[in-house]
Amino acid sequence: MFSYYFMLGVRSLRRNPALTALMVLTLAIGVAASVATLTILHVMSGDPIPNKSDRLFVPHFDNGPLEGYTPGDDNDSQMSYIDAVNLLGSKAGERRTAIFGIALAIEPERKDIGAFIAQGLAPTSDFFNMFDAPFLHGQGWTPADDKAGADVVVLSRKLAEKMYGDADPVGRRLTMGSQQFQIVGVLDTWNVVPRFHRIIGNDDGAFDDADELYIPFSSAIRHEWRANGSTSCNADYQPGYQGFLASECTWIQFWIETASAGDRAELQSFLDSYAIEQRKLGRMKRAAPNELYDVRQWLDHLKVVGNDSKLSAWLAFGFLVLCLVNTIGLLLAKFSVRASEVGIRRALGASRREIFSQFLIETMVVGLVGGGLGLLLAFGALALIAMQSKALTMVAHMDWVMLLVTFAMAVASAVLAGLLPTWRACQVTPALQLKSQ
Structure with a gap:
């Protein structure tokens, strides 16, 4: 019928x-x-990484000055170099990465392509496994490269095809920022929406284009490259790059991956203990709560969906x-x-x-x-x-x-x-x- x-x-x-x-x-x-x-x-x-969104965390400390502070004020959501280095050297979680944006002048081998500016990230070697970044050629660098501040680079597929066509460029050397870097890997097409791992400091935030290149965090620091993105300084600091690193300026985004979602309480306890130790050294005078955001909470905190x-x-x-x-x-x-x-x-x-x-x-x-x-x-x-x-x-x-x-x-x-x-x-x-x- x-x-x-x-x-x-x-x-x-x-x-x-x-x-x-x-x-x-x-x-x-x-x-x-x-x-x-x-x-x-x-x-x-949407959940940009559903298989581990409850195991990836952004720690947040309030290291601002006590003067003019009102409890409940929202401090910058990035991290200082001091805290980033301390957490990288800790045993917190299974993997850890510090991230800041870079913009470098690229000098291609091909004569038909002039020099141009490419934007990317300076993370640690854990970055690629933490965020399930797919590789087309080669692989990421090693923890030993992190320790040595090696001049190695991972390219995006789009940038690699622009300079080398369909050829595998792994092993070649590329001049960036007047320095020679060895190409160790090429990422496959990787458009994460929302782009949760680095929202702050981008023109279009969570919906910006994919990064074009990646170099070790320690290498960018060794070359004294400034961050391409948001930097917040609540107090004066000593002149020079080393003075900047020793300051309380926040300009680094930090992620920690745990073995399971149930390890969150243990990670929170570690962060609280770390903050107490830093207060004994005269830092983090506001004694504000130490926040820990998983991926969904991080997106909500930054109001990705307005x-x-x-x-x-x-x-x-x-x-x-x-x-x-x-x-x-x-x-x-x-x-x-x-x-x-x-x-x-x-x-x-x-x-x-x-x-x-x-x-x-x-x-x-x-x-x-x-x-x-x-x-x-x-x-x-x-x-x-x-x-x-x-x-x-x-x-x-x-x-x-x-x-x-x-x-x-x-x-x-x-x-x-x-x-x-x-x-x-x-x-x-x-x-x-x-x-x-």
């Missing part, structure tokens, strides 16, 4: 083309607007409700002209339940057609949104989950809108309709 009613629903679309087109278009626009904003919110709020994005999603759903109200009115008009048909069917023995099923399935057909059109409109809307900025390009794309959500939302919306008109159609009195014929 379902297939028969479904075919009747398909045929009914051609019975009043203008009214049907208006219903489908109204539903499609509402669904497209909702799905487009929901897709962006879905991508922005209130504006959430408000946009609610407004889009409000627009969908408005479209459903209009669809209800159109369905009432469509079903009202079929009162005589319902009366004859009831007189021939059809039950109200059968009439209800028939008309409800017809609204499902409208929902399916509206969903198909809404999907096309959503793709168009996302394409227009992606053109607005580089950051939006990273999030304005639809996956299979949202593809299924689009059709489910369209059909559910049509069925919801059709409940009242369908119920009204079932209330037709056969005797009155037969008298009027």
